[in-house]
Amino acid sequence: MDQDGETVGMFCDREHNDNEGEPTASSYAQEEVEQHVESIFKSYDYLSGLDTEPGFPLLRREQHKQFLLKSLMYLPESFSKLDASQPWMLYWILHSLALLDVRLEDKMKDGVIKHLQKCHNTQTGGYGGGPFQYGHLAPTYAALNSYVLVGTPEIWSTIDKVSMTDFLFKLRVGDGSFLVHEGGESDIRAVYCAVVVAKILNIQAPDLFEGSIEWIVRCQTYEGGFGGDPGQEAHGGYSFCAVAALYLLQGLHMCDLKALLRWTVNRQMKYEGGFQGRTNKLVDSCYSFWQGATVVLAQMGLHSSSPQEAKTKEWMFDEKLLQEYVLLCCQDPYGGIIDKPKVHKDPYHTCYGLSGLSIAQGSDESRIVGDAVKNKVKQVHPAFNLPVDKLSDAMAFFYGSKSS
Amino acid sequence: MSETSSEGSDGDRWVFYKDRPDWKDVTPVKQEEGPFPVVSIAYNAKFKDVYDYMRAVLKSNEISERAFHLTKDALELNPANYTVWQYRRLLLKDLNKDLREEFQYVSQLIDEYPKNYQIWHHRMVMVEWMDDPSMELDFLKEALYNDPKNYHAWKHRQWVIKKFNLFENELEYTESLIGDDLRNNSAWNQRYFVVLHTGKLSEPDQIRKEISFALKAILKTTLNESAWNYMRGLLIHTEKGVLEAEVVEFCEKLYASGNKSPHLLGMLIDMAVEGDDPKLDERALQICRELANRYDHVRAKYWNYMETIVKEKIAATKVADQKATNANEAASDVKNN
Ligand SMILES: [Zn+2]
Numbered sequence: 001m002d003q004d005g006e007t008v009g010m011f012c013d014r015e016h017n018d019n020e021g022e023p024t025a026s027s028y029a030q031e032e033v034e035q036h037v038e039s040i041f042k043s044y045d046y047l048s049g050l051d052t053e054p055g056f057p058l059l060r061r062e063q064h065k066q067f068l069l070k071s072l073m074y075l076p077e078s079f080s081k082l083d084a085s086q087p088w089m090l091y092w093i094l095h096s097l098a099l100l101d102v103r104l105e106d107k108m109k110d111g112v113i114k115h116l117q118k119c120h121n122t123q124t125g126g127y128g129g130g131p132f133q134y135g136h137l138a139p140t141y142a143a144l145n146s147y148v149l150v151g152t153p154e155i156w157s158t159i160d161k162v163s164m165t166d167f168l169f170k171l172r173v174g175d176g177s178f179l180v181h182e183g184g185e186s187d188i189r190a191v192y193c194a195v196v197v198a199k200i201l202n203i204q205a206p207d208l209f210e211g212s213i214e215w216i217v218r219c220q221t222y223e224g225g226f227g228g229d230p231g232q233e234a235h236g237g238y239s240f241c242a243v244a245a246l247y248l249l250q251g252l253h254m255c256d257l258k259a260l261l262r263w264t265v266n267r268q269m270k271y272e273g274g275f276q277g278r279t280n281k282l283v284d285s286c287y288s289f290w291q292g293a294t295v296v297l298a299q300m301g302l303h304s305s306s307p308q309e310a311k312t313k314e315w316m317f318d319e320k321l322l323q324e325y326v327l328l329c330c331q332d333p334y335g336g337i338i339d340k341p342k343v344h345k346d347p348y349h350t351c352y353g354l355s356g357l358s359i360a361q362g363s364d365e366s367r368i369v370g371d372a373v374k375n376k377v378k379q380v381h382p383a384f385n386l387p388v389d390k391l392s393d394a395m396a397f398f399y400g401s402k403s404s
Numbered sequence: 405m406s407e408t409s410s411e412g413s414d415g416d417r418w419v420f421y422k423d424r425p426d427w428k429d430v431t432p433v434k435q436e437e438g439p440f441p442v443v444s445i446a447y448n449a450k451f452k453d454v455y456d457y458m459r460a461v462l463k464s465n466e467i468s469e470r471a472f473h474l475t476k477d478a479l480e481l482n483p484a485n486y487t488v489w490q491y492r493r494l495l496l497k498d499l500n501k502d503l504r505e506e507f508q509y510v511s512q513l514i515d516e517y518p519k520n521y522q523i524w525h526h527r528m529v530m531v532e533w534m535d536d537p538s539m540e541l542d543f544l545k546e547a548l549y550n551d552p553k554n555y556h557a558w559k560h561r562q563w564v565i566k567k568f569n570l571f572e573n574e575l576e577y578t579e580s581l582i583g584d585d586l587r588n589n590s591a592w593n594q595r596y597f598v599v600l601h602t603g604k605l606s607e608p609d610q611i612r613k614e615i616s617f618a619l620k621a622i623l624k625t626t627l628n629e630s631a632w633n634y635m636r637g638l639l640i641h642t643e644k645g646v647l648e649a650e651v652v653e654f655c656e657k658l659y660a661s662g663n664k665s666p667h668l669l670g671m672l673i674d675m676a677v678e679g680d681d682p683k684l685d686e687r688a689l690q691i692c693r694e695l696a697n698r699y700d701h702v703r704a705k706y707w708n709y710m711e712t713i714v715k716e717k718i719a720a721t722k723v724a725d726q727k728a729t730n731a732n733e734a735a736s737d738v739k740n741n
Contacts, residue, residue, distance in 0.1 A: 020625045025552070026587035072442055079445045083455075084485045089443045111440030131435050132459045133487040183490045185525040187559075222596055222637025228555070231562050231600075233593040235555065261706070262670070266629060270702040279589040279629050281553065316705045 011041035014271045026280045033282050036341040037272045040329055055371035057327040059357075060335060064350065065102050067335030068093050071347055072108065084129030087119055087142040092351035094149040098387045099354045099377040109150040116143050124182060125167030135167055136181040141193035144200055148386055148394040156397050165203050168194050176211025187228040188219055192241035195248045196384060200391075202398040213251035216242050220255050223279065224263030234263060236277040236290040243297045244383040252301030261298045265316055267291045272329065273321030274340075275356075284339045285330040285349050288322055288356020293382040296359060300382075315363040322360045323369035326353050355380055418450065421457040426470060432456035433463055451481050462491060467498045476509075483513055489522045493529060503534050511543060518547060524556040528563060537568040545577075552581060553590045562597055574598045579617075586621050589630040596637055605641040612650070614638050619654055626658065632667040646674045666700040673710055677717050685721075688714045 016034055019027040044057070072093045075082075082089060090112060097104065104112075118131040119139065126135025127143035147156065171179045171190065178190035191212055198208060218230040219242055225234025226242035243260065246252045267275045267287065275287035295317050303313070330337045330353055336345030337353030358380045361368050368375055378387045421427050434456055437444060447455075458478045461471045475492040478485060496506060510527045517523055531537055540560070547557040565571055575598050581591035595614075604610035615638055621631040635651065642648050655671050669691050676688035692711035696704040 018627055020627060022586070022625045024585040024587050026585050073444060075443055075445045077446045077448055080447055080451050081482055081484060083445060083447075083451075083482050084487065086443055093443070107440050108442070111438060111442045114438045114440070115442050128487065129485070132433065132462060133485070134490060136486060181486060181490070183493060183529075184486055185521060185528075221593065222640060223593075223633045227593075229559060229562075231566075231597050232559055233555065233590050263633075265703050265706045268702055270700070273702075278553070279633060280587040281589070314705060316703075316709055318702045318704070321702060 011038075011045060014041075014273075016271055029282060030280075033340060034271050037283075037329055040341060044328055055374055057324070057370050059327060059370065059375040059377070060331050060333070061100055061374070063333070063335030064331075064337075064354070065097065065100055065335070067332070067345070068097050068100075068102070068347070068350065072097075084133060085139065085142075086130040087116065087127055087139040087146060088129075089347055090115070090146045091142040091149070092347040094146055095386065096347070096351045096354050098149055098390060099358055099380070101378055104150065112146060112150050113155055116146055119143055122163075125163050125170065126181075134181055136184070137171060137178060137190045137193040137197075138180060140164075140167070141196055144197055145384070145386055148200065148390055151394065153397045156394060159201065161201050161203060164197065164201060165205060165208075168198060168203070168208055169205070172208065174211075176209065176213070176215035188216065188226065188238050188241045188245070189228070191216060192245045195245045199248050200384070200394060200398060202395075209249055213246065213249050213254050216246055216249075216251070217255050220260070224256065224259030224261075225267075225278075226260075233278060236267060236275065236287045236294070239264065240290040240294050243294050243301075247297050247300065247383045252297070253304070255301075257298055257301045261295070261302065261316065264291055264294045264298060268317050268322070269325075272325055272340075273318065274325035274329070275317075275322070282340065283325070285326055285337055285356065286339065286352035288326055289352040289359060289385065292317060292322060292356045292359040293380075293385065296362075296382040315359070317360075317363075319360040319363040320367050320369055323357060323375075326357050326360075327369060327375070355385055420450070420453045421474070422453055427457065430457060430460050430464075430466075433459035435459065454478050454481055458488060462487065467495060469499065471495060472499060472501070479513070483517050483520050484522055486522050489526055493526070503530055506530055507534075507539070514547065518551060518554055519556060521556065524560055528560060531564060537564045537570065540564045541570060548581070552585065552588050555590075558590050558594065561594070566601065571598060571602050575602075582621065586625060587628055587630055589633075592630045592634045596634060599638075605638070608642070611638055611642055615648070615650060619651075622654075622658075626663050626665040626668060629667055632671070636671075646671065646678050664694075664699045666695060666703070669695055669699065670710075673714065677714060680721070682718070682721070685714060685718050689718075 017027060017030045019031070071089070075089070079089075094112065116127070119127045119129070119133070120143075121128045121133065121135045124135035126137065126140040128134050128136055129139045147159065168178075170182065171194065173179060173186055176191075177186050178194045179186045180190045195209065195212070197203070198205070216226070219226045219228070219232070219238070221227055221232075221234040223234040225236070226239040227233050227235055228238040232238070239260075242255075243252070246255060266279075267277070268291070269276055269283045272283040274283040274285060275291035276283050277287050277290070292315070295315050299313065299316060326337065329341055330339070330349070332338055332345040336347075337350040338345045339349050354377055358377045359382060361376060362379055365372070378389070380386065381388050381391050384391055422432060432453075454474070454477045458474055461474060472492070472495045475488050475495065478488045479492070495501070496503070507530055510523060510530060513520075513523045514527065531540060541564070544557055544561045547554060548561075551557070565574060575595065578591050578595040578598060581588055582595070585591075599605055599610070599614055604614065615635060618631050618635040618638065621628065622635070625631070636646075639645050639648055639651065652675060655668060655675070658668055659672060673688045673691055676684040689711060692707045692714060696707035696711070700707060
């Protein structure tokens, strides 16, 4: 925030949606969200005008930590519907805690590792959504990320690379795409998860991803973003999967990067400051990461530079507006990040809201919104969405101890 | 929650599997927790009971009528359990079940959970097994009536249309949806899917028709990115791309009328970059700065980047012009000598 006290009405220069006298269902929904956001901005304008909150707006670090630690141990009954996503919940919570630089007690880490081991399915290969569930690429990805977040070389050495390689090959479809599980659906999430698993574990199998770059490129739509399958509408989550997988497969140059960049930067909302997932849809905090990271990866592709070199460049979205959306509109007072005002918090949006904050802060340190020390979260790798320090430890292990 | 029984959804008294005589032979398999449980969900007693038996069945690979019923109870409690769905498909085949009934079942569940990956996938497999898409388009119309942007419904619709070649009335369908809400980007995307797969994008006349369709929508709402993007998508397939005469004329007219839609201004920049009019290059530089400072401030950094692209183009043109002049001079030197 500006420190010279010109904070009163600091949001009043934001422009509302203009329906040009042609209101439709989409514009009504948009205007409703803007109203909710506006009332929040107004209350903050009032508060900041009173100058009662130094370092405004503040990341509610302690509240998020409490919410996350509680969720790590215990989840209410409504989470039964996520019974087949247990490794996901571990990853969302552990990653969020890591971003907040919370260190876990050893017994907690041990509990996590034991639980992950129970989710491993020796029959199908891979990790399931819970104990006794079939191996599935999404929980496998989440489990592996969780291992990176809490593991040690000793733990990492127990991961069976050979069976993981078989598992990936079993799910490979001839055209370079992947199934999420045997008999399951196929879409770009599956390819991304497979690529990340192979990349982290240093699985060297040249034909595993034969045709994958071409298949992913077929998912780029006329809008510039990517859909879940060839033909499907461009969508932030799938775009991220596509672009991150292309980056990891060194195939970014194969897609239309300019169209991708144009589509992605256009997903940032001029009033709310956050990103929407698709053209003419509503803002949602999880896209802070999906779209924010895609802008970073697209820029890296355009400048064909490494993350470190590109680091010196600013990201081509408004990092201040994005941080303001997450910090002002999406923090639950009792901890946790919400999708948008009037919606409940959950570990998923907490993870991707904070990850998006990290991406935004990584653009230009001088533009960290609020107190630069208190609000700073750890830096994530834009393609893996893991903290760079933990990722490099794990990569050093899997690449260094390679004997084959 | 009572530990012995609870009300079933049909009003019958729910009997726990552990209390059912016909399940006495099965030992339930608990999802046991270690000394330090994590992400431990507070399952209710019914959930625990059903899944204890579900796990037992999965473990023993039991193929039976009672196992089939059990999958239904398990999916009612958590329709996102892909393992149970997969096992149910195995049972459907091995027990030679009536797939029509399965269709009714999955339709009900989609109404209840329209955004669930597993249920939609199950429906797709059922259509495949029965090799019968006859119910799909009406069913999807209903689903899309409730949520015109439901990604799963659109995925299913594209799959069934392509697999069974049901393109016939689809263009009209997208037109009616766009008529309902011309900002429904899913409908525009579907329109593109149709024109692409019906070969219209290789016929200049058809492209022109679609361009007119898009331009009409743009005139109504010049800020509607869906229509602009659709038009850009069509231009990929034309000979001149963004320099297509009709579109250039349209954009110039709209600009002359004072319109400042960022999508219009973005088009003008792209037209300058692709074209060879130095005056338009200068105007494009100006537009980039206006977008960054005023009309599309949130994307200021992007427009600054576009400004560098325009500048690069101007520089490259100058170099090319210089080369051409040099070549001409060299040629006339040769002639003169
Ligand atoms: Zn979301």
